[in-house]
Amino acid sequence: MKQEEIVQTYRPLLFSIAYNMLGSVMDAEDCVQETFLRWYSASSDQEAELIHNPKGYLCTVITRLCIDELRQARRQRESYIGVWLPEPMVTDDMSIRMVQNEVLSITLLHLLETLTPLQRAVFLLRQVFDYDYAEIAHMVQKSTVHCRQLMWQARHALRVNSQHDSLEVKQHSLIVNQFLDAYKRGDMEGLLSLFAHDVALYTDGGGKAKAARKPLYGAFKAARFLVAVRPTAPEPLVYRLAHINGRPGIIHYRKEALYSVWAFDIAEQKIREVNVVANPEKLRHIPPPYQVTNM
Helix, strand or coil: CCHHHHHHHHHHHHHHHHHHHHCCHHHHHHHHHHHHHHHHHHHHCCCHHHHHCHHHHHHHHHHHHHHHHHHHHHHHHCCCCCCCCCCCCECCCCCCCCCHHHCCCHHHHHHHCCCCHHHHHHHHHHHCCCCCHHHHHHHHCCCHHHHHHHHHHHHHHHCCCCCCCCCCHHHHHHHHHHHHHHHHHCCHHHHHHHEEEEEEEEEECCCCCCCCCCCEECHHHHHHHHHHHCCCCCCCEEEEEEEECCEEEEEEEECCEEEEEEEEEEECCEEEEEEEECCHHHCCCCCCHHHCCCC
């Protein structure tokens, strides 16, 4: 393939790897750009791997870049104000940027923060992108035995269940719609009826928007907080139901300006987790209301 064809073919894959590794759209874009710059530079040197296996070369480079970036980001996040959440992605039309089934939920991306950068890389490459251990070992510069150990550690830490919840996406959308209706009305009982008893509420304002500094656990605490902070100002409020990281969610606009993005984890017809991202720096890539298609 020609250079331009290779860029167009593998850009979505590279972005998927980087976004799932870093939980940041802008950092992922930077890593993709740096990967292609290195690829262009190596092309002039006629490296053997580059010629015979461009996909392998590109994925190796971006994986290593992301591991280094994640190590630096971990240190920066230690001083982050309040709860840190990944940047949300509106996935109603993501065919150009990345593949739909490669987008992890906000809940899982948040959970991946408990892993070391190497554990996260091995878990994603094996679980999401289906690389074999020999390929992964080459990418992360570890032995296959070590990679298997890292994968076991990651699975144990995450307790990943390979079975998907049987609730259909349409039912999830209905529950999110019911949540939005109860939230807008300040209906405490309505919210409680939708929450699992041990629901977790995470709000990320980054010190730049109103948010709880710590997670809230339990249906009553979560519902009480949401009712207390819901906007009552007279300015126009717009809520759009949209797919956030492949799952039903909400985009909240004030005066056509983006205000927050809501992502949910739903199982057994109950909301188990609510993630609210209000830090404006994490929402710059979200489209304006007239570009969002309702579910």
